[in-house]
Amino acid sequence: MEYAIETFSLTKTFSDLWGRNRVLAVDNLDLRVHVSEVFGLLGPNGSGKTTTLKMLLGLLHPTKGKALVLGGDATDPHINSRIGFLPEESYLYRYLNARETLDFYGRLFKLPARIRKLRSEALLDMVGLKAVANRPVGTFSKGMARRIGLAQALINDPDLLILDEPTTGLDPIGTRQIKDLILELAGRGKTILLCSHLLADVEDVCDRIAILYGGKIQTEGKVDDLLRHTDKTEITTSRLSNATVEKIKQLLAGERAECTISVPVTRLETFFLNTVAAAQQQAVQTSGAESKTHISDFLAAKPDEQARRAALLEQLVSGESSSEQQESIRTETVKPKPASESAPDEDLLERLTKQSASAELKPAGTQPAEDSKAQSTITPREDILDELTGRTKGDNQEAPGAEQGDSANA
Amino acid sequence: MRSIWAIAVNTLRQALRLKIAAVFIVLLLVLLATMGFKMTGDGTLKGREQAFVSYGLSLTALLLALLTIFVGAYSLTSDVKDRQVYTVLTKPIRRFQFVLGKLVGVVLLDAVLIMLFSTVIYAITVSMPRLVDADDEQLAQVRNEFFTARASLTPAEPDVSAEVDQTYEDMLRAGDVPAGVDENPVARRNYKNELTKRISLRKRAALVNGELEWEFHNVKPLDPNQNLYVRFKYDVALNPYDLQIYSRWIIGDLRQLRLAQIPNTPIYSVERKDLIRTSHEFEIPGDAVADDGYLGLAFLNVGLNDTVVIFPPEDGLEVLYKADTFTANFIRAVLLVFIRLVFLAALAVFSGTFLSFPVAILLCLAVFTMANMSGFISESFEFLGETVNKVYYYSLKPLISLLPQFDQISPSKFLIPGRLLKWSLLGKLGFFTICLKAVPLLLLSMLIFTYREIAKVII
Numbered sequence: 077m078e079y080a081i082e083t084f085s086l087t088k089t090f091s092d093l094w095g096r097n098r099v100l101a102v103d104n105l106d107l108r109v110h111v112s113e114v115f116g117l118l119g120p121n122g123s124g125k126t127t128t129l130k131m132l133l134g135l136l137h138p139t140k141g142k143a144l145v146l147g148g149d150a151t152d153p154h155i156n157s158r159i160g161f162l163p164e165e166s167y168l169y170r171y172l173n174a175r176e177t178l179d180f181y182g183r184l185f186k187l188p189a190r191i192r193k194l195r196s197e198a199l200l201d202m203v204g205l206k207a208v209a210n211r212p213v214g215t216f217s218k219g220m221a222r223r224i225g226l227a228q229a230l231i232n233d234p235d236l237l238i239l240d241e242p243t244t245g246l247d248p249i250g251t252r253q254i255k256d257l258i259l260e261l262a263g264r265g266k267t268i269l270l271c272s273h274l275l276a277d278v279e280d281v282c283d284r285i286a287i288l289y290g291g292k293i294q295t296e297g298k299v300d301d302l303l304r305h306t307d308k309t310e311i312t313t314s315r316l317s318n319a320t321v322e323k324i325k326q327l328l329a330g331e332r333a334e335c336t337i338s339v340p341v342t343r344l345e346t347f348f349l350n351t352v353a354a355a356q357q358q359a360v361q362t363s364g365a366e367s368k369t370h371i372s373d374f375l376a377a378k379p380d381e382q383a384r385r386a387a388l389l390e391q392l393v394s395g396e397s398s399s400e401q402q403e404s405i406r407t408e409t410v411k412p413k414p415a416s417e418s419a420p421d422e423d424l425l426e427r428l429t430k431q432s433a434s435a436e437l438k439p440a441g442t443q444p445a446e447d448s449k450a451q452s453t454i455t456p457r458e459d460i461l462d463e464l465t466g467r468t469k470g471d472n473q474e475a476p477g478a479e480q481g482d483s484a485n486a
Numbered sequence: 487m488r489s490i491w492a493i494a495v496n497t498l499r500q501a502l503r504l505k506i507a508a509v510f511i512v513l514l515l516v517l518l519a520t521m522g523f524k525m526t527g528d529g530t531l532k533g534r535e536q537a538f539v540s541y542g543l544s545l546t547a548l549l550l551a552l553l554t555i556f557v558g559a560y561s562l563t564s565d566v567k568d569r570q571v572y573t574v575l576t577k578p579i580r581r582f583q584f585v586l587g588k589l590v591g592v593v594l595l596d597a598v599l600i601m602l603f604s605t606v607i608y609a610i611t612v613s614m615p616r617l618v619d620a621d622d623e624q625l626a627q628v629r630n631e632f633f634t635a636r637a638s639l640t641p642a643e644p645d646v647s648a649e650v651d652q653t654y655e656d657m658l659r660a661g662d663v664p665a666g667v668d669e670n671p672v673a674r675r676n677y678k679n680e681l682t683k684r685i686s687l688r689k690r691a692a693l694v695n696g697e698l699e700w701e702f703h704n705v706k707p708l709d710p711n712q713n714l715y716v717r718f719k720y721d722v723a724l725n726p727y728d729l730q731i732y733s734r735w736i737i738g739d740l741r742q743l744r745l746a747q748i749p750n751t752p753i754y755s756v757e758r759k760d761l762i763r764t765s766h767e768f769e770i771p772g773d774a775v776a777d778d779g780y781l782g783l784a785f786l787n788v789g790l791n792d793t794v795v796i797f798p799p800e801d802g803l804e805v806l807y808k809a810d811t812f813t814a815n816f817i818r819a820v821l822l823v824f825i826r827l828v829f830l831a832a833l834a835v836f837s838g839t840f841l842s843f844p845v846a847i848l849l850c851l852a853v854f855t856m857a858n859m860s861g862f863i864s865e866s867f868e869f870l871g872e873t874v875n876k877v878y879y880y881s882l883k884p885l886i887s888l889l890p891q892f893d894q895i896s897p898s899k900f901l902i903p904g905r906l907l908k909w910s911l912l913g914k915l916g917f918f919t920i921c922l923k924a925v926p927l928l929l930l931s932m933l934i935f936t937y938r939e940i941a942k943v944i945i
Contacts, residue, residue, distance in 0.1 A: 133576045134575075135576070136940075136941045136942060137939050151581075153580065154578075156576055156577060157578035159576065161572075161573065161576045163573060165569075167571075167572050168570065169496065183488060183492035184492055184577040184579050185577060185578060186488050186489065186578070225573075228573060
């Protein structure tokens with residue numbers, strides 16, 4: 077199976093009862109999503125993103141064309157037991173509490189009671205809703221509902237994750253967390269189809285994107301290829317003296333290159349994360365979702381699996397039969413792992429908050445603080461590149477150390 | 487199967503947690519308790535029991551029917567409207583399983599609630615003789631006529647069509663038929679109907695000093711030592727001055743008289759004087775029944791009466807005997823109510839598969855109301871059918887016969903007179919209502935839901 081998702085001239089027109097007011101929502105769409113890639117479906121409101129997803133999942137019937145999901149029809153239980161789906165809003169049973177919700181969806185996958193319980197607890201912990209697990213979902217805020225919606229999409233440890241606007245209603249921590257999760261799952265060889273109009277989300281995590289407008293793909297390609305400015309070079313350094321700046325300018329003048337030099341500004345996202353992290357360290361109570369930053373054991377890859385994963389990817393790309401391999405991964409992750417092994421899945425956000433927590437303690441404007449901020453603006457991109465290229469091992473090992481140091485400080 | 491169960495349990499939770507069921511439960515419990523203590527019926531203990539059981543069970547049936555319709559329609563339509571189906575149907579569950587799960591959930595709710603309420607009704611009914619101070623006569627009456635399940639034997643309506651035809655031919659030959667009747671088919675049919683009525687009335691009438699005889703077969707009392715009850719009602723051609731009729735009844739294996747044998751089983755003779763146009767009952771020992779289940783009855787119109795005595799067709803004559811216990815009969819009556827609820831649940835789920843909530847409710851209530859007056863509806867259409875026969879026969883009649891007929895057989899009809907509700911009758915009703923009506927509805931709803939475009943917004 078070469079493609080996780082493949083559509084052939086998929087078309088959907090909406091019309092009223094008498095066949096009038098025809099709206100062409102999706103127009104001869106040929107979408108191909110490779111196995112084990114993170115694919116972003118972008119587009120303004122009403123461009124046909126959600127309609128496409130609904131057709132993929134069999135919730136809408138195509139007017140014309142065909143959609144193959146994991147090589148078959150998504151309404152087939154054999155296929156959709158390997159799919160996780162988060163709709164554009166978390167449509168939940170309001171009268172169930174968070175734990176019952178996950179248990180209910182687990183039952184639909186015919187998971188044995190023990191595994192259902194294990195996974196529900198792990199997912200509740202992961203999305204930070206463990207403390208409110210016994211509250212009816214109807215009382216949740218939008219962001220909390222979103223988190224439980226995400227948890228239900230992951231209860232079967234899916235091979236294909238379809239996320240429709242996953243970050244709407246989420247706070248920046250939740251957004252960050254979803255992005256990390258996507259990267260982690262992608263690292264495990266899962267295929268992820270992400271549908272969004274929030275470009276920042278897509279840019280950070282997607283391997284390939286397609287931009288939809290008027291139900292048609294306008295552009296499609298690798299994110300790096302599409303966004304790279306081949307005619308520009310960016311240099312980021314520690315704070316330089318005016319003399320050095322002048323020297324550089326002279327040097328560049330010799331190259332006949334235009335340049336602008338400025339002090340970088342922290343992204344609001346980073347700043348927000350720092351502030352919340354500081355509050356968390358002072359143990360401020362919250363009635364909402366707690367921001368947990370690790371990924372559930374059964375979803376997280378074991379460190380020694382990294383090599384295997386690489387081999388698997390190799391196989392998948394080379395087009396060999398992969399279903400057995402994927403099956404074996406799934407069954408393996410179900411087994412509970414010792415706690416020590418789960419430690420390495422320390423992630424991006426954790427490191428982010430640690431680094432900037434020290435920056436927060438110093439008065440803004442002083443030299444060292446700006447230094448650390450300047451660095452932190454680069455960090456996310458580097459990490460993402462690391463993750464994308466699979467070089468996460470080194471980072472992971474160093475993270476627990478950082479955590480210990482910080483807790484000692486607090 | 488497990489996913490069907492998951493959906494069913496979820497539906498049950500929905501009904502209980504959204505307090506839809508709670509309203510009905512509280513209402514019913516309060517009403518049943520009040521009825522148990524406030525209703526007096528006709529003042530006797532028996533009347534009180536009859537009033538409580540019949541109103542209690544009817545009220546339970548009505549409220550549970552409404553609850554079933556409401557929950558069944560709401561559960562599916564709200565899932566579609568609030569779009570929980572998006573996450574549920576993309577899981578490994580077939581759509582027909584989802585529909586089936588919803589139905590199982592509603593039926594489960596009904597089963598639990600009807601068990602609860604029938605237990606309450608049963609407990610109050612059974613303990614009522616102890617709570618009310620009644621004399622021994624009343625207690626005996628309740629024991630014999632209420633806390634029992636009496637099988638009822640009614641004489642079969644004799645087939646008089648051959649006799650009617652013969653009479654008509656004779657009259658035609660004699661020139662007694664009015665002019666123009668024989669040429670016009672409608673008039674001829676009406677005239678023959680008149681003849682039929684006249685002749686069958688003759689079969690139910692006893693002339694002065696005349697005699698009427700009835701024969702029953704397959705009389706099987708629960709206990710041969712128990713008494714049989716003969717229940718009858720007179721109509722007269724001419725009112726006697728005191729509205730009373732003298733009578734002599736001969737009951738037993740009447741074949742022995744004809745063959746002039748030495749009787750094996752006793753033959754009883756009963757002499758009575760009864761008010762006309764009201765039902766009366768008298769007892770005879772159970773050994774009057776022959777070993778092969780034969781029982782003969784003869785009514786003699788004593789010469790003192792000086793009028794023709796007529797037995798009305800519906801309730802003119804009945805022989806009752808205890809065939810089962812009250813408890814067993816009560817359980818069957820409750821099952822009868824349950825069968826209806828199963829049909830209503832299937833109807834509600836069915837309408838929820840393609841209609842929005844308010845429209846689904848409307849449809850269900852319309853069908854429910856029509857089912858409760860199906861007798862009236864089919865009668866009025868029968869009447870209309872005189873003129874638009876063919877159209878009616880091929881269009882409306884099949885549709886009407888698809889409706890369940892809730893009014894034809896109601897549980898009160900059996901519990902009030904302490905009459906036996908046979909397993910065979912219950913089984914037949916269950917088969918017709920569930921297999922022939924609810925199951926096709928269920929299959930149809932599965933089909934509709936499977937091919938329905940779930941995410942399509944319908945305004």
